[in-house]
Amino acid sequence: MNNKVIVIGTGFGGLGAAARLAARGFEVELFEKRDKPGGRGYLYEIEGFKFDGGPTVITAPFMFDDIFELAGKKRQDYVEFVPCDPFYRIFDHQGRVFNYNNDPEFIYSQIQQWSPEDVDGYQRFIKTTRDIFKKGFVELADKPFLHLGDMLRIIPELVQLQSYKFVYTYVSQFVKDDFLRRCFSFHPLLVGGNPFVTTSIYAMIHYLEREWGVYYAMGGTGALVQAMVRLIEELGGRFRYDAQVEEILVEGRRATGVRLADGSIHQADHVISNGDVAWTNMNLLPAKSRGVRNSDRRWNQFTRYSMSLFVIYFGTKRRYTDGKLAHHNIILGERYKELLTDIFRRKVLAEDFSLYLHMPTFTDPTMAPEGHEAFYVLSPVPHLGSGIDWTVMAKPYRDAIMQFLEDNYLPDLQANIVAEHRIDPLHFQNTLLSHMGSAFSLEPILTQSAWFRPHNRSEDFDNLYFVGAGTHPGAGLPGVLSSSIIAEQLITGDIR
Ligand SMILES: Cc1cc2nc3c(=O)[nH]c(=O)nc-3n(C[C@H](O)[C@H](O)[C@H](O)COP(=O)(O)OP(=O)(O)OC[C@H]3O[C@@H](n4cnc5c(N)ncnc54)[C@H](O)[C@@H]3O)c2cc1C
Numbered sequence: 438m439n440n441k442v443i444v445i446g447t448g449f450g451g452l453g454a455a456a457r458l459a460a461r462g463f464e465v466e467l468f469e470k471r472d473k474p475g476g477r478g479y480l481y482e483i484e485g486f487k488f489d490g491g492p493t494v495i496t497a498p499f500m501f502d503d504i505f506e507l508a509g510k511k512r513q514d515y516v517e518f519v520p521c522d523p524f525y526r527i528f529d530h531q532g533r534v535f536n537y538n539n540d541p542e543f544i545y546s547q548i549q550q551w552s553p554e555d556v557d558g559y560q561r562f563i564k565t566t567r568d569i570f571k572k573g574f575v576e577l578a579d580k581p582f583l584h585l586g587d588m589l590r591i592i593p594e595l596v597q598l599q600s601y602k603f604v605y606t607y608v609s610q611f612v613k614d615d616f617l618r619r620c621f622s623f624h625p626l627l628v629g630g631n632p633f634v635t636t637s638i639y640a641m642i643h644y645l646e647r648e649w650g651v652y653y654a655m656g657g658t659g660a661l662v663q664a665m666v667r668l669i670e671e672l673g674g675r676f677r678y679d680a681q682v683e684e685i686l687v688e689g690r691r692a693t694g695v696r697l698a699d700g701s702i703h704q705a706d707h708v709i710s711n712g713d714v715a716w717t718n719m720n721l722l723p724a725k726s727r728g729v730r731n732s733d734r735r736w737n738q739f740t741r742y743s744m745s746l747f748v749i750y751f752g753t754k755r756r757y758t759d760g761k762l763a764h765h766n767i768i769l770g771e772r773y774k775e776l777l778t779d780i781f782r783r784k785v786l787a788e789d790f791s792l793y794l795h796m797p798t799f800t801d802p803t804m805a806p807e808g809h810e811a812f813y814v815l816s817p818v819p820h821l822g823s824g825i826d827w828t829v830m831a832k833p834y835r836d837a838i839m840q841f842l843e844d845n846y847l848p849d850l851q852a853n854i855v856a857e858h859r860i861d862p863l864h865f866q867n868t869l870l871s872h873m874g875s876a877f878s879l880e881p882i883l884t885q886s887a888w889f890r891p892h893n894r895s896e897d898f899d900n901l902y903f904v905g906a907g908t909h910p911g912a913g914l915p916g917v918l919s920s921s922i923i924a925e926q927l928i929t930g931d932i933r
Contacts, residue, residue, distance in 0.1 A: 439706035440464055443695055445682045448476025449914055450904035451711030452665040453504060453921030459672035460508035461929055470681040474666050480659030481750055484856035485806040487657050488750035488813055493795050494765060495652040496645055497915040508672055515664035517655040519800060524651040526763035529616050530771040532845065539647040552614035562611035569598050570641035578910045579919040581893055581932060588888035600636050607637035619773050626817060628912040629743025629877025631781040633774055636883040653800050685721045692901040707900045707928050714891045714907035715872035727897050736872065743877035744780050745820045745862035749835055750813045752856035757810050757847055758799060766794040784823035786830060790816045814838060820862060821874040827861040835859055878907030893923040902927060
């Protein structure tokens with residue numbers, strides 16, 4: 438049996454593929470450039486605080502359960518998920534709040550407070566997004582789109598579901614109040630898209646949250662990463678850290694293994710790259726063996742990348758659990774469309790911002806020393822195509838965000854900070870090796886979705902596979918775990 442698989446990278450896509458293949462009897466070895474697993478879900482441990490580097494919102498939890506079940510285990514024995522309520526607390530620019538969860542009556546009562554006439558429109562919105570969700574997620578997310586025919590077959594249904602409309606426009610058909618439109622249209626930002634140009638297929642994220650809930654992994658996302666690592670090791674998989682792959686070795690149409698930065702060569706029957714798909718093609722594979730679809734020209738000139746992120750992880754020596762904040766907080770600025778245009782199209786660093794403020798100690802005090810609070814605040818910013826010099830701009834940008842939080846949400850914040858770390862677009866480029874410093878790889882626009890998105894099997898090498906945010910179906914934990922199902926099934930021959 439040709440069963441040795443090398444996985445490059447230990448993001449959730451790589452971990453998902455490795456666990457699935459190890460459970461199916463493959464010999465799996467993972468090579469990770471950093472000193473710890475998790476990719477964007479890297480865990481920073483500073484002064485007794487635990488800060489999850491990236492994903493904090495767990496949706497579609499059954500996708501993790503399925504992985505453990507495939508190995509004959511129970512996810513609950515490895516890591517605990519607890520529901521978040523509310524899912525999000527969303528603040529407008531004046532500090533007024535809108536909460537939502539998956540209780541329809543609660544959502545209607547919240548809408549009622551903002552705009553009574555929109556209750557009816559919201560109900561119609563939910564009905565139509567159910568159809569989009571069934572098609573876009575349940576039926577198609579874990580199916581490979583390797584052939585143009587796969588795409589052509591679904592076009593009539595995409596037209597019927599109005600996928601040619603953008604998320605914000607789609608929501609606006611049903612909901613009149615501008616703030617509520619923002620509350621039900623921000624979801625593409627969670628996967629790297631601008632709600633004003635992302636296909637309305639992504640309106641189904643709100644439905645997905647309602648259907649399966651929003652969860653938090655106790656001990657943080659880092660505990661979920663550790664659970665997957667333990668499972669893979671129990672199944673015989675091996676992890677190599679500080680092990681950057683510098684070349685995928687090829688012979689004709691086959692990938693034969695990898696060469697690491699230390700010069701060592703490792704052979705495999707199948708290679709899966711969980712590294713950034715543009716970076717992998719341009720830096721790890723020989724240009725002369727790549728066709729037009731994977732040429733440098735395609736990645737440099739004909740691909741649009743998602744925005745980047747500026748994230749500050751900070752711990753305070755006092756608590757802020759006074760009821761104002763929830764676990765997941767979204768703080769919207771006054772400008773919405775214009776700010777998004779600054780980030781995605783004009784690529785300028787605006788003076789205002791919209792923020793996601795994560796307070797894991799709301800649910801899980803073990804993330805900080807006793808009596809302390811752990812946070813991260815995230816601001817979407819342009820990717821490196823902006824030309825912004827982050828070595829200069831990071832400090833003043835950080836100061837502006839912290840001052841804003843101190844003035845509006847976290848009194849005396851700066852006097853109480855006892856631990857801090859931050860990342861900016863240079864981190865995504867230099868540490869995570871993501872082209873353009875993009876936080877979510879390719880932007881999820883219609884012309885970069887399904888068959889148009891990088892495929893999960895290479896067109897140039899028969900036994901080379903791609904999983905992760907830049908590949909089909911896209912970013913976010915449910916997306917990258919779907920890509921790992923496709924890679925598993927292509928390798929085992931369950932699908933072709
Ligand atoms: C700040 C932030 C918050 C987010 N919040 C959420 C959320 O709440 N919920 C959600 O569902 N999604 C969220 N996302 C999106 C989600 O985290 C990502 O889409 C997903 O984790 C990406 O996983 P991936 O499989 O693409 O791998 P990545 O996480 O990108 O990991 C790839 C790994 O490959 C390694 N690597 C790359 N090149 C090489 C090489 N040559 N050799 C060896 N190793 C290499 C990298 O070091 C990295 O560890 C968030 C993203 C960010 C950045």
